[in-house]
Amino acid sequence: MTKNIAVIRGDGIGPEIVAEALKVLDKVGEIFGHTFNYTDVDMGGCAIDKYGDPLPESELQKCLKSDSVLLGAVGGEKWNNVPGDKRPEKGLLRLRAGMGVYSNNRPAKIWKQLSDASPLRKEIVEKGIDFIIVRELIGGIYFGEHKTVDDTATDVLSYSESEIERIGRIGFETARKRNKKLCSVEKSNVLDSSRLWKKVMHRLAEEYTDVELSDMLVDNCAMQIVKNPAQFDVIVTENMFGDILSDEASMITGSIGMIPSSSLGATSCGLYEPIHGSAPDIAGKNIANPIGTILSAAMMLRYSFDMGKEADAIENAVSAFLDADLRTADIMSEGKTQVGCSECGEFIAKNLKRE
Numbered sequence: 001m002t003k004n005i006a007v008i009r010g011d012g013i014g015p016e017i018v019a020e021a022l023k024v025l026d027k028v029g030e031i032f033g034h035t036f037n038y039t040d041v042d043m044g045g046c047a048i049d050k051y052g053d054p055l056p057e058s059e060l061q062k063c064l065k066s067d068s069v070l071l072g073a074v075g076g077e078k079w080n081n082v083p084g085d086k087r088p089e090k091g092l093l094r095l096r097a098g099m100g101v102y103s104n105n106r107p108a109k110i111w112k113q114l115s116d117a118s119p120l121r122k123e124i125v126e127k128g129i130d131f132i133i134v135r136e137l138i139g140g141i142y143f144g145e146h147k148t149v150d151d152t153a154t155d156v157l158s159y160s161e162s163e164i165e166r167i168g169r170i171g172f173e174t175a176r177k178r179n180k181k182l183c184s185v186e187k188s189n190v191l192d193s194s195r196l197w198k199k200v201m202h203r204l205a206e207e208y209t210d211v212e213l214s215d216m217l218v219d220n221c222a223m224q225i226v227k228n229p230a231q232f233d234v235i236v237t238e239n240m241f242g243d244i245l246s247d248e249a250s251m252i253t254g255s256i257g258m259i260p261s262s263s264l265g266a267t268s269c270g271l272y273e274p275i276h277g278s279a280p281d282i283a284g285k286n287i288a289n290p291i292g293t294i295l296s297a298a299m300m301l302r303y304s305f306d307m308g309k310e311a312d313a314i315e316n317a318v319s320a321f322l323d324a325d326l327r328t329a330d331i332m333s334e335g336k337t338q339v340g341c342s343e344c345g346e347f348i349a350k351n352l353k354r355e
């Protein structure tokens with residue numbers, strides 16, 4: 001298979017971590033017989049320096065013509081004082097809008113080798129934590145009307161059936177590619193929008209008979225994520241609930257440097273990026289952890305290119321890195337050997353195997 005990938009290296013540690021993900025993708029191509037073509041795209045601070053714009057139309061078009069987009073991170077102090085509409089983050093918002101992505105998907109996974117890094121008790125972690133939160137990204141209360149009249153402020157939360165259906169389908173499709181369990185999270189005991197949410201999810205379940213659907217109230221879900229996270233495979237929820245739950249879920253896994261994400265819309269062209277920022281404090285020192293970006297590339301293979309075996313191979317090579325007691329600085333602990341960003345990427349690429 002040949003796939004064209006738009007590559008946004010961005011700012012800070014972005015270029016370093018993306019370089020390692022490309023090493024790993026190249027190795028996947030070599031052993032599984034695929035060709036990955038890369039097109040460099042300038043976005044963020046580097047694009048402001050070059051064009052005076054965080055994402056010029058020509059750069060956006062390169063992304064839209066690709067099969068998927070891999071992003072490092074953007075932003076940094078240098079651009080903190082540029083006007084609001086020219087800030088690096090504006091590039092990211094324009095990219096998301098241009099790609100029409102309406103779901104953000106974040107895995108919460110604890111690697112058994114890093115279980116000590118979790119703030120949860122050992123016996124909870126030992127049951128295994130490996131789930132994804134699929135969050136609706138462009139609707140709900142963040143996008144409803146906001147107004148303040150006299151001493152009263154109002155924010156409107158509304159969802160249409162079609163908005164719920166399209167995110168619901170991403171939830172079901174994601175579950176299909178995993179362990180076929182989908183938990184729909186809402187507040188249907190109080191909110192009309194949640195009752196509609198629940199109704200649409202159950203209508204969709206009749207189509208996805210291979211996926212087991214369950215319902216959970218959001219307050220209970222917040223508790224269950226710390227009490228018994230092993231019960232979850234895929235959680236699908238609306239924008240604000242997902243915002244809060246996905247931050248909670250990333251905390252229980254330990255290191256911010258290890259977590260990938262995807263943003264998907266109606267087409268298979270997705271945006272894949274680690275959840276962390278451009279970490280200017282450690283940029284250029286070869287100490288960043290590239291695993292969040294490498295795992296983002298693995299998600300791209302699984303969810304946009306239908307290359308499940310190739311994604312498994314990357315995840316197994318990450319596990320081999322941790323099994324070898326090698327660690328980047330952010331996940332370093334006693335008795336382990338510290339390696340740099342490039343050594344980490346090289347090890348993972350070298351240890352990729354076709355099962």
Ligand code: NAD
Pocket residue numbers: 013017072073074075076077089092256257273275276277278279280281282287288289290292330
């Ligand atoms: P950050 O995620 O960049 O860094 C927070 C802390 O985590 C820092 O101490 C950093 O060194 C560490 N860290 C982050 N990623 C790491 C990695 N891969 N390996 C090791 N350590 C890592 O958050 P911040 O400091 O709040 O933001 C820095 C810049 O990034 C800001 O300009 C912000 O606007 C931008 N940002 C960009 C994105 C994005 O591009 N999607 C997301 C968040 C923040």
